[in-house]
Amino acid sequence: MEKCPAGDRTKKGERRVAMGTEWIPRAPKDQRNDHRMYDESRLNAPSPPRTTYEKRPLSDPDGKKIKDLYVAWVTLDNEAQYNSYTLDMLHATAAAFDKASHDASVVCVVLTGAGTKAFCTGGNVPEYSEYYVMRPLDCQEYMSVYWRAFDAVWTSSKPFIRCCNGMSIGGGEEVGGVCDLTVAADTANFGQVGPLHGSTAMGGACQFKSLEMTMQDAMWHAISCEQWSAYKMFRKNYVHKVVPILKDGDRFIRNPAVITERWIEDGEIVYGEFKTGKEGEKAAERLKTLPRDRSLLDKACMDMAWTFANLFPQQVAMSFQMIRSWKRSAWERTKSESIMWWGANASAYGEFDMGMTAFNTKKLTGRSDVDVIKLRQMVAAGHPYDAEMFEAVLPKPK
Numbered sequence: 001m002e003k004c005p006a007g008d009r010t011k012k013g014e015r016r017v018a019m020g021t022e023w024i025p026r027a028p029k030d031q032r033n034d035h036r037m038y039d040e041s042r043l044n045a046p047s048p049p050r051t052t053y054e055k056r057p058l059s060d061p062d063g064k065k066i067k068d069l070y071v072a073w074v075t076l077d078n079e080a081q082y083n084s085y086t087l088d089m090l091h092a093t094a095a096a097f098d099k100a101s102h103d104a105s106v107v108c109v110v111l112t113g114a115g116t117k118a119f120c121t122g123g124n125v126p127e128y129s130e131y132y133v134m135r136p137l138d139c140q141e142y143m144s145v146y147w148r149a150f151d152a153v154w155t156s157s158k159p160f161i162r163c164c165n166g167m168s169i170g171g172g173e174e175v176g177g178v179c180d181l182t183v184a185a186d187t188a189n190f191g192q193v194g195p196l197h198g199s200t201a202m203g204g205a206c207q208f209k210s211l212e213m214t215m216q217d218a219m220w221h222a223i224s225c226e227q228w229s230a231y232k233m234f235r236k237n238y239v240h241k242v243v244p245i246l247k248d249g250d251r252f253i254r255n256p257a258v259i260t261e262r263w264i265e266d267g268e269i270v271y272g273e274f275k276t277g278k279e280g281e282k283a284a285e286r287l288k289t290l291p292r293d294r295s296l297l298d299k300a301c302m303d304m305a306w307t308f309a310n311l312f313p314q315q316v317a318m319s320f321q322m323i324r325s326w327k328r329s330a331w332e333r334t335k336s337e338s339i340m341w342w343g344a345n346a347s348a349y350g351e352f353d354m355g356m357t358a359f360n361t362k363k364l365t366g367r368s369d370v371d372v373i374k375l376r377q378m379v380a381a382g383h384p385y386d387a388e389m390f391e392a393v394l395p396k397p398k
Contacts, residue, residue, distance in 0.1 A: 038091075038094050038095035038097075038098040038099070038148065038152070039091065039095055040092075040095045040096075040099060042088050042089075042091045042092040042095065043092045043095055043096055043099070044092075045088070045092070048077045048078045048079065048080065048114070049077065049078035049080075049081065049084075049085075049086050049088070049089055049124070050077050050078070050088070050089060050092065051074060051075065051076055051077065051085075051089045051092035051093045051096060052073075052074070052075045052077055053072065053073075053074055053075075053092075053096045053099060053100075054072070054073045054075070055070040055071070055072055055073075055103075055105075055106065056070060056071050056072075056073055056302075057069070057070055057071075058070055058071055058107055058302075058305060058306065058309055059302050059306065060306055061303050061306060066309070068105055069105055069107055069309060070103075070105050070106050070107070071106065071107065071108050071109070071110055071301075071302060071305045072096070072099070072100035072103070072106045072108070072109045072110070072158075073110050073112065074093060074096040074097065074100070074109060074110065074111045074112070075112050075113065075114055076089060076093070076111075076112070076113045076114065076119075076120050077113075077114040078114070078124075079114050079115045079117070079118070081121070081124060081125075081126075082117065082118035082120075082121040082166075082167065082169075083113035083114060083115075083118045083119065083120045083121065083172070084120065084121045084122055084123060084124040084125065084171075084172075085120065085122070085123060085124060085171070085175065086124045086127055087127065087142060087145065089124075090142075090145045090146055090149060091145055093111075093149050093175070094145065094148045094149035094152050097109065097149060097152035097153055097156065097160075098152045100156075100158060101152060101155070101156035101157065101158055106158060107158070107159075107305055107308060107309040107313075108158055108159045108160075108161060108304070108305035108308055108309070109156070109158050109159070109160045109161070110160075110161045110162075110163050110301050110305070111160065111161070111162050111163065111175075111176060111179055112162075112163035112164075112165055112301075113164075113165050113166060113172075115165070115166070116165055116166060116185070116187075116245060116292035116293075116294055117166045117167070118165075118166040118167045118168075118169075118172075119162070119163075119164045119165050119166050119167060119168045119172055119176060119188065120168060120169075120171070120172030120175060120176060121167060121169045121170055121171075121172050122169060122170030122171025122172050122173075122174070122175075122193075123170070123171045125356055125359050125360050126360055128352075128356045128360075129353075129356035129357050129359070129360035130360070132346055133346050133348070133352065133353045133356060133357070134346065134347065134348045134353070135346065136343035136344060136346050136347070137343060139342045139343040139345075139346045140339050140340065140342070140343045142342075143338065143339040143342050143343075144339065146175075146203060147335060147339070149175065149178075150178050150204070150331060150335075153178050153179070153324075154324060154328045157313070157314075157316075157317035157320075157321075158317075159180050159181070159304075159305070159308050159316065159320055160178070160179040160180045160181075161179060161180065161181050161182070161183060161301050161304055161305070162176040162177075162179035162181070162182040162183070163183055163297060163298065163301045164176065164182055164183065164184040164185060164188045164230070164239075165185050165188070165245075165294055165297060166185060166187060166188055167188060167189045167190075168184075168188055168189070168190050168191075169189070169190075169191055169192075169193055169227070170191075170192060170193045170194060170199075170201070171203055173190060173191070173192060173201070173204070173205050174201065174203035174204030174205050174208075175203070175204070177204045177205060177208045177209075178204055178208075178327070178331075180320055180323075180324065181240045181304065182238070182239045182240055182241075183239075183240060183241045183242075183243060183297065183300045183301050183304065184230040184233065184234075184239045184241070184242050184243070185230065185242075185243060185244075185245040185294065185297050186229075186230050186231060186242050186243065186244050186245065186246075186254060186255040186258065186260075187230070187245060187246065187255050187287075187292070188229075188230040189227045189228070189229060189230075190221075190227065190228050190229075190230070190233050190238070191221070191225060191226060191227035191228060192205055192221065192222050192223070192225055193225050194225075195223055195224075195225055196225045196355070196369060197355035197356065197358070197359050197368075197369070198345075198350070198351035198352040198353070198354050198355025198356060198370075199345070199351075199352060199355060199356075200341070200345075201222045201223075202334065202338040202341065202342070203338065204331065205222045206218075206222050206334075207327070207330040207331050207333075207334060208327055208330065208331075209221060209222050209238070210222075210330070211326055211327060211330055212237055212238050213236050213237060213238055214236075217236050221236075228272070229255070229257075229258045229272050229273070229274060230242045230255075230258075230272075231255075231258050231259075231260055231271060231272035232258075232271075232272030232273060233272075234272065235269070235271060235272045241300055243296050243297045243300050244296065245292050245293055245294050245296065245297055246287075246290040246291070246292060246293075247290065247291050247292070247293050248290060252293070252296060253290075255287075256275075256283040256286050256287065256290075257274060257275055257280065257283040257284060257287055258272060258273070258274060258275065259271060259272065259273050259274075259275060260272070349385050349386055349387055349389065349390040350385055351385075353390070354370045354375075354390060354393060354394060355369075355370060357394060358370045358394055358395055361395070361397075362395075364397045364398065365395035365396060365397055365398065366395070366398055367395035368395075369395075370393045370394055370395070371392075371393045371395075372393070374392060374393045375389065375393045378392065378393075
């Protein structure tokens with residue numbers, strides 16, 4: 001009889017012994033190949049403006065740190081300019097997202113802003129106004145870096161949480177909007193400013209908000225330049241959780257400038273609306289005196305990470321990929337055109353030049369906006385976008 005390999009057959013009465021797998025060639029168990037494709041040299045620059053990357057130990061809801069598992073905190077650090085991002089910061093953010101995605105010890109990624117006043121207010125206006133205007137090809141290159149940051153999220157197996165520690169305006173809404181979930185400080189304001197400053201919210205807001213809000217709300221919020229509170233954004237299904245960061249003594253309190261104690265007034269939904277009149281003025285004055293503490297906000301993000309850490313990683317990854325596909329599809333449908341349009345919109349004396357120049361020179365003129373009514377009147381009269389129009393609608397130095 002032909003001899004069979006061990007474990008294949010046994011003699012009568014003998015117990016079958018399973019064949020070992022040691023003979024199969026395998027890589028060492030502690031080997032980790034490096035799949036990163038982004039340059040990390042811009043991460044953790046010595047001083048702002050910069051993007052920083054920190055691995056914080058995963059903690060359970062009681063604060064117990066878990067050995068060998070982490071949450072990656074990516075921080076937009078440019079507090080002097082409300083955490084607006086420069087080109088280097090975009091490069092670093094893309095690298096940070098990729099770095100976290102290829103680190104098996106990282107269970108979740110948190111994107112936040114430095115301090116307690118601003119999450120992010122979008123692209124850096126001085127950089128836009130002083131460099132990118134009249135450089136359309138450079139604008140296209142800039143958008144390709146922005147694009148890579150988004151791709152690093154779309155292809156990641158990790159959950160991405162936006163820890164919105166303060167105002168989220170303009171491009172801050174877009175680079176933050178790519179994240180899967182948002183936890184917001186209740187002092188945060190959300191809004192677009194592009195149509196007011198010569199730009200379009202094409203970096204994610206026009207694409208994402210029409211999926212997460214109703215079409216009517218998305219139309220208004222992405223175009224009107226009206227700012228909404230964190231509580232209103234929660235009501236509109238754009239924010240997962242709102243957390244207080246203001247303290248009165250040892251006690252956390254809700255934002256006094258926002259209506260949170262009632263839902264309806266005179267037949268209108270008022271929950272999440274800003275207080276107005278004398279009530280609003282009084283609340284604004286009180287806000288100036290209250291200290292801010294983001295410990296509850298950061299803990300809320302860590303608690304979410306803890307939830308995902310206790311679920312099978314492949315199932316979490318696949319679930320996020322499937323749900324993200326809606327946002328990704330909306331982005332992919334328009335991203336190529338967006339890159340080209342941003343370059344085309346950067347022509348001399350155009351709306352982008354007008355809007356960015358006005359905002360960048362507001363300390364000299366006392367105003368941040370051009371006279372759009374005057375512009376429309378000149379267009380109606382047949383006037384071209386030229387140096388004469390530029391000068392006519394731009395605020396003048398004091």
